[in-house]
Every structure is written in structure tokens, then in C-alpha cells.
Amino acid sequence: MKRTAIIGAGALGQQLAQHLRQTVGWQVAGFFDDWYATSTGPEPVFGKVADVAAAYAAGRFDNLLIGIGYHHMARRQELFEDLLAAGLPFAQFVHPAAYVDVSAVLAPGVFVSPGCILDLNVRLEANVLLYTGCIVAHDSAIGSHTIMGPGVRLAGRVRIGERCFLGVGTTIIDSRTVVADVRTGGGAVLIHDADASGTYVGVPARRLPAHSIAPESDSLESC
Ligand SMILES: CC(=O)SCCNC(=O)CCNC(=O)[C@H](O)C(C)(C)COP(=O)(O)OP(=O)(O)OC[C@H]1O[C@@H](n2cnc3c(N)ncnc32)[C@H](O)[C@@H]1OP(=O)(O)O
Numbered sequence: 001m002k003r004t005a006i007i008g009a010g011a012l013g014q015q016l017a018q019h020l021r022q023t024v025g026w027q028v029a030g031f032f033d034d035w036y037a038t039s040t041g042p043e044p045v046f047g048k049v050a051d052v053a054a055a056y057a058a059g060r061f062d063n064l065l066i067g068i069g070y071h072h073m074a075r076r077q078e079l080f081e082d083l084l085a086a087g088l089p090f091a092q093f094v095h096p097a098a099y100v101d102v103s104a105v106l107a108p109g110v111f112v113s114p115g116c117i118l119d120l121n122v123r124l125e126a127n128v129l130l131y132t133g134c135i136v137a138h139d140s141a142i143g144s145h146t147i148m149g150p151g152v153r154l155a156g157r158v159r160i161g162e163r164c165f166l167g168v169g170t171t172i173i174d175s176r177t178v179v180a181d182v183r184t185g186g187g188a189v190l191i192h193d194a195d196a197s198g199t200y201v202g203v204p205a206r207r208l209p210a211h212s213i214a215p216e217s218d219s220l221e222s223c
């Protein structure tokens with residue numbers, strides 16, 4: 001049994017932990033968090049992010065997952081890359097209630113929630129997180145650190161860039177490309193390429209002017 005530590009003891013970290021706790025062969029060792037000194041779950045907060053390497057050397061956990069959510073995409077990437085470069089091993093979690101075709105390729109740090117379906121030749125790059133019930137059809141590829149909200153649906157041959165957040169229920173038709181740093185609103189339907197970073201909403205999706213977007217929060221709290 002591998003003991004997994006989670007970076008981030010807030011809402012997302014607790015959701016990831018709950019899936020691990022209920023999955024045979026997985027155990028939550030504890031959390032690392034620069035803000036929270038305690039966890040709402042049964043496992044301890046071992047310390048801050050700066051303490052991860054020492055705790056690993058001391059044998060307190062076997063591998064890591066990132067529980068930093070869509071309000072902090074740059075931090076999500078930075079932490080993953082720094083810890084990987086420091087030689088920390090990342091887990092790769094696929095919930096037993098997900099279907100993943102044997103041809104799918106999943107990179108380190110990937111998290112696939114219950115109810116997801118990944119079809120033929122799907123590729124998830126490093127640190128991708130799929131919330132519950134996402135469908136990724138054949139030959140689609142999702143870039144590093146990207147998060148897909150509940151019930152996102154990608155048709156075949158869709159390409160998603162790095163650090164994207166696809167809001168709940170987003171649908172993207174086949175063969176479309178989404179560049180890096182795109183965010184979509186809940187229920188957005190992309191029928192064209194998203195060829196500029198920014199926020200896309202509606203049916204069919206339109207890109208919002210930059211001034212109408214709320215700034216990201218400072219807190220690491222994020223679902
Ligand atoms: C497990 C989990 O919970 S994971 C998290 C899941 N959560 C989500 O998926 C949330 C997705 N977020 C949204 O949909 C948000 O509305 C965002 C990010 C698109 C925009 O949020 P904000 O920056 O606060 O923008 P704001 O609410 O001011 O809306 C800006 C404009 O976009 C429109 N708009 C916002 N969201 C949507 C939407 N989902 N669909 C259609 N139009 C939308 C607004 O009507 C407004 O239009 P206007 O300028 O013509 O009046």
C-alpha cells in the first residue's frame with residue numbers, strides 16, 4: 001500500500017483525500033500546507049511546502065499529489081515542477097469507478113475522479129485533474145496542470161493547452177484546439193478553437209473582454 005501526501009489541506013485536498021481513503025490500495029499519509037496547520041480530515045498536516053523533502057527523506061510518505069485548485073493555476077504548476085525537480089515522486093490516481101481505455105497515456109500527478117471515461121488514445125499530461133463525470137473521447141489530449149470541472153465533455157481529437165480550467169459541464173466539439181490559460185464558464189459550448197487565452201462563456205462560447213473578469217483570490221482555499 002502506497003502512502004500518499006497531498007499538497008493543500010483545503011477543500012480540494014480534502015476531496016482528493018476522500019477518494020483515496022475509499023480506494024483499496026491507497027492511504028492518505030497527511031498534508032502539507034502553508035496556511036492550514038490542521039486538517040479537517042483524520043490525517044495530520046505534516047508541515048509547510050518547504051518541509052516536503054525532509055518528510056519524504058524521513059519516510060513519512062511514498063508519493064505526492066497536488067491539491068491546489070483552479071484559482072491558483074500558476075502556483076499549481078510551480079509546486080509540481082519544483083517538487084518533481086527535487087526528486088519527489090508523484091502518484092497517479094484513477095478511481096476504480098472511472099473507465100480508462102488501455103491505450104490511454106497518463107503522466108505523473110494525474111488524478112481521475114469517479115465516473116470519468118477516457119477513451120481510445122487519450123493523453124493526460126502531468127498534474128491534470130479531472131473532477132467527477134468527465135468524458136474525454138478518442139485521441140484527445142489535455143495539457144499539463146489543466147483542471148476539468150464536473151461533467152466536462154470533450155469530443156474526439158480535442159487538444160487542450162496547459163493550465164486551463166474547464167468549468168462544470170463545458171462541452172467541446174470534435175477536433176477543436178484550446179490554447180494554454182483558457183477558462184470556460186459553466187455550461188459553455190465551444191464550437192470553434194479557443195485561440196487566445198482568457199475566459200469563454202455561453203452557447204456558443206464567446207470570449208469575455210479581459211476587464212470583465214474577476215481577479216483571482218489570494219487564499220489557497222479552492223475547490
Ligand atoms: C467541484 C467544483 O465545484 S469545481 C468548480 C466548478 N465551478 C465552475 O465551473 C464555475 C465556472 N465559473 C463561471 O461560470 C463564472 O461565471 C466565470 C468564471 C465564467 C466568470 O466569473 P466572473 O469573472 O465572476 O464573471 P461575471 O459573473 O461577472 O460574468 C461576466 C460576464 O459573463 C457572463 N457569464 C458568466 N458566467 C457565465 C456562464 N457560465 N455562462 C454564460 N455567461 C456567463 C455574465 O453574464 C457576464 O456577462 P455580461 O458581461 O454580458 O453581463
